[in-house]
Amino acid sequence: ETDGGILISVPLTNQExxxxxxxxxxxxxxxxxxxxxxxxxxxxxxxxFIKDIDYLKDAIQCENCGREICNIE
Structure with a gap:
């Protein structure tokens, strides 16, 4: 996490x-x-760089289940 959002620090191709x-x-x-x-x-x-994680969570109907069992965090 950084100021203003979340930086995915692993370079990924669109295919990946x-x-x-x-x-x-x-x-x-x-x-x-x-x-x-x-x-x-x-x-x-x-x-x-994800600027609005809440938008993405809403879009996938995230249940805020916690990092230990979350599939997206």
Whole structure:
């Protein structure tokens, strides 16, 4: 976590992200583009900076179950 958001400090390709999310790379590209356009994420080089984690949690209906059992944290 950093000021203003969360920096994913592991460089991931869009194909790797698609594999993790069980979706096609093309669909993932569209989702990332939309998230970037709406100011939810931004790119910092090859890294993703999440500016609005609450938006993402709401979008996936996160139950705030805690890090020890969470699938996304």
């Amino acid at each position: 992200l698609a594999n993790y999310s069980a979706t096609a790379r093309e669909s993932l590209n569209r989702m990332l583009s939309e998230l970037r356009k709406n100011g939810i994420i931004e790119y910092r080089g090859h890294l993703i």
